[in-house]
Amino acid sequence: MNAFFLILCPSLKEGLYFVMIIVFRMLVIKREVCGYCGACVSVCPEGALELVDTYLTVDPETCIECGICARICPLGALELKNAE
Amino acid sequence: MQSKYNVLIIGGGPGGAMAGKAVAEAGLSCCIIEKRPAIGAPVRCAEGVGQEISELVDLDPKWISSKISGAQLVAPDGQILELNPEMAGNEVGYVLDRKIFDRELVWKAANAGCDVFVKARASSAIMKDGKVCGAIIETGGKTVEVFADIVIAADGVESKFSRWCGIDTTVPMAEIETCVQYLMTNLDIDPGMNAFYLGRDVAPEGYVWIFSKGKRTANVGIGISGKMCKDGKRPKDYLDAFIAEHLPNGKIIELMAGGVSACKPLECTVADGLIIVGDAARLSDPITGGGIINAMYTGKLAGEVAVESIATGDCSKQALMKYDAEWRCSKMGKGLKRNYQVKEIFLKLKDEKLNSIVKSVNKLDMEIFDTKYLIRELVKYNPWLLKDIGTLRRLLD
Ligand SMILES: Cc1cc2nc3c(=O)[nH]c(=O)nc-3n(C[C@H](O)[C@H](O)[C@H](O)COP(=O)(O)OP(=O)(O)OC[C@H]3O[C@@H](n4cnc5c(N)ncnc54)[C@H](O)[C@@H]3O)c2cc1C
Ligand code: SF4
Ligand code: SF4
Numbered sequence: 001m002n003a004f005f006l007i008l009c010p011s012l013k014e015g016l017y018f019v020m021i022i023v024f025r026m027l028v029i030k031r032e033v034c035g036y037c038g039a040c041v042s043v044c045p046e047g048a049l050e051l052v053d054t055y056l057t058v059d060p061e062t063c064i065e066c067g068i069c070a071r072i073c074p075l076g077a078l079e080l081k082n083a084e
Numbered sequence: 085m086q087s088k089y090n091v092l093i094i095g096g097g098p099g100g101a102m103a104g105k106a107v108a109e110a111g112l113s114c115c116i117i118e119k120r121p122a123i124g125a126p127v128r129c130a131e132g133v134g135q136e137i138s139e140l141v142d143l144d145p146k147w148i149s150s151k152i153s154g155a156q157l158v159a160p161d162g163q164i165l166e167l168n169p170e171m172a173g174n175e176v177g178y179v180l181d182r183k184i185f186d187r188e189l190v191w192k193a194a195n196a197g198c199d200v201f202v203k204a205r206a207s208s209a210i211m212k213d214g215k216v217c218g219a220i221i222e223t224g225g226k227t228v229e230v231f232a233d234i235v236i237a238a239d240g241v242e243s244k245f246s247r248w249c250g251i252d253t254t255v256p257m258a259e260i261e262t263c264v265q266y267l268m269t270n271l272d273i274d275p276g277m278n279a280f281y282l283g284r285d286v287a288p289e290g291y292v293w294i295f296s297k298g299k300r301t302a303n304v305g306i307g308i309s310g311k312m313c314k315d316g317k318r319p320k321d322y323l324d325a326f327i328a329e330h331l332p333n334g335k336i337i338e339l340m341a342g343g344v345s346a347c348k349p350l351e352c353t354v355a356d357g358l359i360i361v362g363d364a365a366r367l368s369d370p371i372t373g374g375g376i377i378n379a380m381y382t383g384k385l386a387g388e389v390a391v392e393s394i395a396t397g398d399c400s401k402q403a404l405m406k407y408d409a410e411w412r413c414s415k416m417g418k419g420l421k422r423n424y425q426v427k428e429i430f431l432k433l434k435d436e437k438l439n440s441i442v443k444s445v446n447k448l449d450m451e452i453f454d455t456k457y458l459i460r461e462l463v464k465y466n467p468w469l470l471k472d473i474g475t476l477r478r479l480l481d
Binding site for chain 2: 035037038039040041042043044045047050051052053068071072073074075076
């Protein structure tokens with residue numbers, strides 16, 4: 001899941017319109033910063049990360065964008081980015 | 085690579101190597117697969133071990149960067165507590181050269197008859213009726229299936245293989261020590277001493293280490309709790325600040341990052357056809373982060389239990405539980421349990437209290453250094469310890 005929907009219905013009474021904001025979040029790997037240590041792999045609750053030798057991969061289908069990996073990365077190589 | 089072995093070992097670290105050696109020496113077929121192109125490199129470790137490593141392997145001087153005869157613990161206020169072997173019993177140790185050490189351990193396995201493949205990565209488990217039967221392996225652009233009576237997961241901190249077998253190996257965010265280390269040279273250090281620096285400002289819920297790698301050279305690193313890590317306050321930020329203050333003339337010749345688990349071991353370290361060893365089973369020490377010896381010990385034990393189980397034709401979880409039960413009641417298992425409790429206590433201590441502890445330890449008669457004496461005396465000088473922390477009371481009995 002790599003999209004997250006926020007649905008606001010400011011005037012349910014009329015039921016005529018609603019505002020839908022779609023926030024796409026995705027995990028970005030800064031390869032030039034990553035030290036391929038595997039710390040992020042060990043904390044990912046979904047098992048979405050994998051180190052292929054020195055190449056970190058994220059499976060966007062399993063990643064729930066919880067941000068734990070980005071939080072603990074010793075070098076700050078991971079970032080959750082928003083795009084609207 | 086054969087398509088079937090008695091034992092398939094995922095990972096060529098110290099845990100995997102010891103397992104491979106034990107299985108091959110018993111005359112069974114086995115294979116170690118390592119995803120990296122070189123065993124032991126890059127090093128993700130501070131390389132410190134206690135002298136008890138010699139119970140597991142005959143030490144070769146080429147593996148040793150430095151012999152350690154004592155350590156310094158530096159309290160948040162700068163007081164130094166000297167831990168010398170005379171007072172700490174036999175706790176001398178070594179700083180290894182793991183590029184050589186890890187490789188030689190794998191050589192020992194290979195010489196005993198174990199197959200070894202590098203740049204061969206397990207990408208999933210082969211399961212049949214809930215039993216682990218082998219692994220899918222990516223190597224040289226090919227995908228191959230390798231079957232085994234028993235798979236030993238020795239895949240280190242990432243611990244993905246057990247996950248693919250349905251075992252949750254996730255390390256809680258607060259219990260990963262997130263680490264950065266430099267190999268530094270041009271340092272004025274005593275080559276026979278290791279140093280540990282404590283304190284919230286130095287390394288929150290962790291410590292900075294200086295492990296001597298010989299003359300004027302050392303592994304200088306830091307581990308902090310994942311919970312304390314955020315932008316601008318990552319281990320690298322703390323370490324750079326420490327170096328600017330304490331080792332301004334040092335030169336950095338290597339950088340590495342890493343993660344060490346400080347959580348409890350996995351609830352169960354076996355499954356049908358599977359044994360989990362070392363870091364993959366979350367067996368590094370919750371206080372020091374040391375895991376080399378634990379990986380070696382459990383790797384060897386896993387190899388031995390695998391051999392016995394294959395001989396009796398029973399590789400079920402129940403048969404393999406012997407491994408789980410044995411390490412839990414070993415010295416290592418008990419030590420892990422105790423140190424987890426001690427860690428919980430120390431995490432709650434404010435810096436002032438740490439200072440006060442170090443001050444009182446400095447007053448102790450180090451001729452009669454043993455843990456109980458230490459705790460009793462500590463409590464004498466710091467009675468709040470007992471009030472604050474019920475667990476210490478239990479450790480005193
Ligand atoms: C910064 C830092 C400092 C440390 N300092 C010390 C210390 O001073 N003293 C100490 O005792 N311990 C220390 N440790 C811990 C120590 O490094 C580990 O406990 C030890 O290496 C564990 O051995 P292992 O065999 O279980 O795993 P590892 O040594 O991690 O070996 C696992 C191997 O498996 C391979 N692998 C992983 N996945 C796969 C796959 N899918 N397929 C094939 N191969 C795979 C990896 O590439 C790796 O080579 C430190 C750790 C860190 C990060
Ligand atoms: S924790 Fe950071 S440095 Fe380590 S592998 Fe993950 S992204 Fe790379
Ligand atoms: S954001 Fe969460 S789910 Fe996604 S890779 Fe990181 S830890 Fe895993």
